[in-house]
Structure formats: C-alpha cells, structure tokens
Amino acid sequence: GAGVSQSPSNKVTEKGKDVELRCDPISGHTALYWYRQSLGQGLEFLIYFQGNSAPDKSGLPSDRFSAERTGGSVSTLTIQRTQQEDSAVYLCASSFGQGPRELFFGEGSRLTVL
Amino acid sequence: GDSVTQMEGPVTLSEEAFLTINCTYTATGYPSLFWYVQYPGEGLQLLLKATKADDKGSNKGFEATYRKETTSFHLEKGSVQVSDSAVYFCALSDLSGGFKTIFGAGTRLFVKA
Numbered sequence: 001g002a003g004v005s006q007s008p009s010n011k012v013t014e015k016g017k018d019v020e021l022r023c024d025p026i027s028g029h030t031a032l033y034w035y036r037q038s039l040g041q042g043l044e045f046l047i048y049f050q051g052n053s054a055p056d057k058s059g060l061p062s063d064r065f066s067a068e069r070t071g072g073s074v075s076t077l078t079i080q081r082t083q084q085e086d087s088a089v090y091l092c093a094s095s096f097g098q099g100p101r102e103l104f105f106g107e108g109s110r111l112t113v114l
Numbered sequence: 115g116d117s118v119t120q121m122e123g124p125v126t127l128s129e130e131a132f133l134t135i136n137c138t139y140t141a142t143g144y145p146s147l148f149w150y151v152q153y154p155g156e157g158l159q160l161l162l163k164a165t166k167a168d169d170k171g172s173n174k175g176f177e178a179t180y181r182k183e184t185t186s187f188h189l190e191k192g193s194v195q196v197s198d199s200a201v202y203f204c205a206l207s208d209l210s211g212g213f214k215t216i217f218g219a220g221t222r223l224f225v226k227a
Contacts, residue, residue: 042217043220045216048214050212099213100165100215101207101213105159
C-alpha cells in the first residue's frame with residue numbers, strides 16, 4: 001500500500017476483554033515496530049521485528065501483551081485481559097532494510113478501556 | 115540501555131521567535147540521531163537526521179547538530195511560524211540496540227500569532 005495502515009482506528013472495550021490491533025506495513029519494508037503513546041507521554045517502545053530475526057520484545061510491559069508478524073508483512077498486537085491503564089494510542093511503524101533508517105508511521109489505533 | 119532525554123514542554127513562543135528544543139542522549143555505541151514531528155491530527159513524520167558526529171541535519175528551516183562531546187542533538191529554528199505548532203520527538207537508533215529506534219518523551223510547541 002501507499003502507507004502504513006492500522007486498524008481499527010478506534011476501539012472501545014471493557015476491562016478484562018481481549019483486543020487485537022492490526023498493522024499493514026509498507027510493502028517491502030523489512031522492519032516493523034509497535035509503540036504506545038499515552039496522553040501526555042512520549043512514545044514507549046513495545047516490540048520490533050526485523051526480517052526473519054527473532055523479535056525484540058524488550059518493551060512489552062507485561063505478559064498480557066504479545067505480537068506476531070505473519071509472512072514478514074502484517075502484524076497483530078494482542079492485549080489480553082485489558083486494564084484501564086492500557087488505554088492509549090498504539091502506533092505501528094515500518095522501515096526498509098537494516099541499520100538506522102527513517103520510520104514511516106501509521107495513524108494509530110486509539111484504545112479506550114472502560 | 116540507550117535513552118533520550120528532551121526538555122519538558124509545552125513551549126510557547128510568539129511568531130518569528132527563535133526556537134531551541136534540547137535533546138541529550140545516552141548510548142553505548144555511535145547512534146544515528148533523528149527529530150520527528152507530529153502535527154495536530156497527523157501521524158509522526160521524520161523532520162531531520164544526522165548519522166555521525168558534527169553532522170548537521172536540516173529541513174523546513176529547522177537544524178540540529180550531532181554533538182558527540184556533549185551527547186546532544188538540540189533542535190533550532192531561527193523564526194518560528196504558527197504552522198510549526200506540533201509535538202517534536204528526538205530519537206536515536208544504535209547498533210548495540212539492534213537498530214531499534216528509541217524516542218524521547220516529546221516536546222509540545224505552541225506558536226502564537
């Protein structure tokens with residue numbers, strides 16, 4: 001596609017429910033990132049996929065959070081048993097190749113946990 | 115691990131004022147440094163970058179110089195406009211971190227007409 005696509009753009013859920021957020025990166029981009037942006041906070045790194053290497057999961061805040069990337073393209077971030085503190089905008093970004101490259105961001109998925 | 119520290123905002127300036135947003139970093143290697151901007155209602159986009167010491171990145175009248183001796187990458191603009199109102203993020207990417215990009219907390223800039 002022309003850019004990084006994320007869905008849903010908005011998600012309201014009840015505490016304790018599971019949610020899935022999807023990211024479709026730019027075609028051909030080998031690296032894919034998930035970040036979390038909370039109100040008044042910066043960009044919190046969650047997870048990083050680079051090609052066929054094992055993902056860097058060092059930013060996942062708890063074992064309720066997981067992500068996978070199928071076929072080196074689409075990625076799904078799953079949050080189990082959501083809590084109110086999970087409310088945030090979840091941003092996906094992709095980049096081409098290895099090394100320090102420009103990231104291209106999606107518009108984000110805004111999650112609200114009631 | 116690697117980290118980025120930015121000055122806290124919000125920063126409020128009048129049009130045509132001089133802008134500085136401070137950014138310092140901690141890294142074990144020799145990182146590449148970036149400034150990203152998030153305009154209201156839009157996604158983040160790259161503003162400028164520098165890949166080695168003493169490099170100067172520039173774009174849209176903004177500049178930042180990679181200072182290894184002070185581990186800094188301060189963002190400057192000589193004359194801001196209302197349209198520069200946005201959130202600015204300093205970031206780094208380093209081999210020791212597997213080239214994942216780490217961001218600072220962001221600095222919100224308001225420019226008044």
